[in-house]
Amino acid sequence: MGGAAIGIDVGGTKIAGGVVDGHGRVLTREQVPSPVGDAEEIVAAILDVITRLDADGEALPVGVGAAGLIDLDGQVRYAPNLSWRDVPLRALLERSLGRAVAVENDGNAATWAEFVVGGAIDARKSAVMLTLGTGVGGGLVLEERLLRGAHGLGAELGHMVIAEGGRRCNCGNLGCLEAYASGNAIGSLAVEWRERGEIPDGSPLDVDGVSGPTVARAAADGDPTATAVLGEIGRWLGVGMASIANAVDPEIIVVGGGASAAGEPLLGPAREAMAARLMGAAYRQQPGVRRAELGADAGLVGAALLARPETAGARPPQ
Amino acid sequence: MGGAAIGIDVGGTKIAGGVVDGHGRVLTREQVPSPVGDAEEIVAAILDVITRLDADGEALPVGVGAAGLIDLDGQVRYAPNLSWRDVPLRALLERSLGRAVAVENDGNAATWAEFVVGGAIDARKSAVMLTLGTGVGGGLVLEERLLRGAHGLGAELGHMVIAEGGRRCNCGNLGCLEAYASGNAIGSLAVEWRERGEIPDGSPLDVDGVSGPTVARAAADGDPTATAVLGEIGRWLGVGMASIANAVDPEIIVVGGGASAAGEPLLGPAREAMAARLMGAAYRQQPGVRRAELGADAGLVGAALLARPETAGARPPQ
Numbered sequence: 001m002g003g004a005a006i007g008i009d010v011g012g013t014k015i016a017g018g019v020v021d022g023h024g025r026v027l028t029r030e031q032v033p034s035p036v037g038d039a040e041e042i043v044a045a046i047l048d049v050i051t052r053l054d055a056d057g058e059a060l061p062v063g064v065g066a067a068g069l070i071d072l073d074g075q076v077r078y079a080p081n082l083s084w085r086d087v088p089l090r091a092l093l094e095r096s097l098g099r100a101v102a103v104e105n106d107g108n109a110a111t112w113a114e115f116v117v118g119g120a121i122d123a124r125k126s127a128v129m130l131t132l133g134t135g136v137g138g139g140l141v142l143e144e145r146l147l148r149g150a151h152g153l154g155a156e157l158g159h160m161v162i163a164e165g166g167r168r169c170n171c172g173n174l175g176c177l178e179a180y181a182s183g184n185a186i187g188s189l190a191v192e193w194r195e196r197g198e199i200p201d202g203s204p205l206d207v208d209g210v211s212g213p214t215v216a217r218a219a220a221d222g223d224p225t226a227t228a229v230l231g232e233i234g235r236w237l238g239v240g241m242a243s244i245a246n247a248v249d250p251e252i253i254v255v256g257g258g259a260s261a262a263g264e265p266l267l268g269p270a271r272e273a274m275a276a277r278l279m280g281a282a283y284r285q286q287p288g289v290r291r292a293e294l295g296a297d298a299g300l301v302g303a304a305l306l307a308r309p310e311t312a313g314a315r316p317p318q
Numbered sequence: 319m320g321g322a323a324i325g326i327d328v329g330g331t332k333i334a335g336g337v338v339d340g341h342g343r344v345l346t347r348e349q350v351p352s353p354v355g356d357a358e359e360i361v362a363a364i365l366d367v368i369t370r371l372d373a374d375g376e377a378l379p380v381g382v383g384a385a386g387l388i389d390l391d392g393q394v395r396y397a398p399n400l401s402w403r404d405v406p407l408r409a410l411l412e413r414s415l416g417r418a419v420a421v422e423n424d425g426n427a428a429t430w431a432e433f434v435v436g437g438a439i440d441a442r443k444s445a446v447m448l449t450l451g452t453g454v455g456g457g458l459v460l461e462e463r464l465l466r467g468a469h470g471l472g473a474e475l476g477h478m479v480i481a482e483g484g485r486r487c488n489c490g491n492l493g494c495l496e497a498y499a500s501g502n503a504i505g506s507l508a509v510e511w512r513e514r515g516e517i518p519d520g521s522p523l524d525v526d527g528v529s530g531p532t533v534a535r536a537a538a539d540g541d542p543t544a545t546a547v548l549g550e551i552g553r554w555l556g557v558g559m560a561s562i563a564n565a566v567d568p569e570i571i572v573v574g575g576g577a578s579a580a581g582e583p584l585l586g587p588a589r590e591a592m593a594a595r596l597m598g599a600a601y602r603q604q605p606g607v608r609r610a611e612l613g614a615d616a617g618l619v620g621a622a623l624l625a626r627p628e629t630a631g632a633r634p635p636q
Contacts, residue, residue: 068598069597069598069601069602071602077598077601077602078598078600078601078602080598085601086601123468124468125468126467126468140565140566142460142465143461143463143465145461147460147461147566148567149444149566149567149568150442150443150444150567150568150569150603150605151567151602151603152567153567153597153598153602153603154565154566154567155565155566155567156564156565156597157564157565159560159564159595159596159597160478160561160564160565161480161557161558161560161561161595162479162480162482162561163481163482163483163493164480164481164484164554164557165481166482171597171598173594173595175481236482239479239482240479242477242479243478243479243480243561244565246474246475246477246478247458247472247473247474247475247478247562247565247566248458248465248467248472248473248565248566249466249467249468249469249470249471249472249473250467250468251468276491277477277479277491278477279387279471279474279477279489280386280387280395280396280398280471280489282396283387283395283396283403283404284387284389284395284396284469284471285468285469285471287468
């Protein structure tokens with residue numbers, strides 16, 4: 001069990017944990033529903049998962065990835081989907097466990113996992129991850145390091161403005177990438193098209209409350225309307241990718257989250273839209289765009305990798 | 319003259335050079351008009367400026383900042399305003415001079431200068447620069463290092479898409495930050511308002527071909543219409559700043575280029591628009607927004623700082 005660590009992913013619906021080895025393999029798992037109560041209950045639930053994973057009392061290193069703005073001191077400043085504000089998560093966990101705990105934004109943790117052992121393992125120095133779920137999360141690895149930002153609040157890539165004055169985002173602003181290219185946006189767009197009468201009768205999308213996964217399945221079965229919906233979302237995704245690529249010129253962009261299961265009908269149009277908007281596209285390399293590989297495990301795997309010094313700052317030696 | 323280096327700034331209209339000391343002070347200057355001919359003539363003109371600056375034959379280190387996409391090998395891939403494509407600038411200069419030459423994008427060079435000895439000198443680790451001129455240039459310093467990107471093509475911040483499908487940019491795409499918040503955009507907006515009859519008779523903006531500097535001067539004199547024009551441009555600038563801040567969470571954003579002379583009538587609205595679009599704004603620090611300090615010298619000073627190892631990777635010891 002050399003190099004193992006406990007990784008925890010604190011999400012809006014569940015707290016998932018695992019013992020993870022130095023190559024990012026999940027050896028054992030535990031999970032509990034996220035408490036709907038206050039921060040104290042969430043912290044207690046996290047400690048419960050850690051205790052269960054550390055059943056042998058080995059005091060394994062612990063890393064925690066959590067949704068929200070988390071500063072460099074491991075304090076959760078703000079989380080849209082959890083009832084905590086200004087919670088000193090790292091300090092609370094360290095006090096209870098009596099040892100150091102790495103606390104990181106979940107998107108950053110997932111990005112680190114994809115860079116070190118996942119879909120961007122062949123990137124030399126840089127990778128971007130965009131996670132399409134309820135919203136759009138993300139992370140940036142630049143010069144072989146996870147970008148945390150001056151205050152630890154970097155890589156809120158879903159809130160880059162790509163259409164000022166446009167669609168309302170969950171964050172309250174207008175025109176964020178998240179408002180156009182999240183997993184939820186796929187279902188919403190299908191509903192919109194249906195309300196406008198643009199879904200042919202008998203299409204698999206011609207159902208009440210058509211969802212993202214329904215659209216993805218229909219596109220996989222060759223339904224042209226579903227393919228068109230994913231194409232439209234993909235083009236918006238590509239606009240965001242172009243902004244990111246023009247800004248930081250990464251080697252690889254990996255796309256994760258549930259909606260990434262849609263695959264090429266989503267990623268093909270994203271690649272094209274990005275290429276069309278890259279500065280000097282004809283004279284430069286373009287970032288590779290591909291699916292993430294670690295699925296729902298990315299967050300906990302990344303948190304575990306960040307918990308050990310030898311995998312927190314660079315890839316482990318092969 | 320300990321720590322001195324030659325810095326060259328290759329622009330669309332002139333090639334400006336200087337001998338710069340280790341604190342960024344320009345000791346002597348030379349400049350020639352940019353040749354309208356091919357790359358060979360531009361390189362010859364650069365060498366001419368270098369030779370004049372190095373009159374004592376000291377073989378000072380040389381750094382060159384040039385407009386365009388410049389890769390990690392110092393090759394100019396593409397420059398919108400100069401007639402060169404795929405020119406191995408660094409190799410050509412090194413062959414002629416017989417010594418190493420640092421070649422960098424001019425926006426990156428200017429950003430490095432502002433971080434090391436200019437408007438962001440008090441930033442601990444990170445700063446962003448936006449240069450408002452004909453277009454919008456930029457640069458990123460993250461974790462105390464100039465971000466070059468995977469292929470050296472990073473920090474084309476003016477081509478982040480902030481209004482997909484919107485105004486036509488010089489690069490051919492629609493909705494880039496540059497199309498909304500460049501120095502040229504200030505004059506264009508005033509012209510547009512005048513054509514729509516929104517400039518009151520007798521206003522200093524009620525003239526043919528009203529330009530950015532005219533607007534800035536009128537705003538400085540308290541003209542409300544000029545202030546409104548700058549406010550509109552500033553708000554677009556702030557949208558771009560919000561995208562950048564959400565993506566990389568910098569400490570300071572410095573605004574340079576001719577249009578930055580407009581000062582607070584431009585930067586105040588930019589700050590407000592940025593703050594309104596920051597993810598979790600109420601729970602986080604916001605980047606400081608201020609004018610750059612080195613003016614037109616930023617590019618050549620940065621190029622010179624990048625030419626010496628002791629000022630190329632970090633600030634010099636005080």
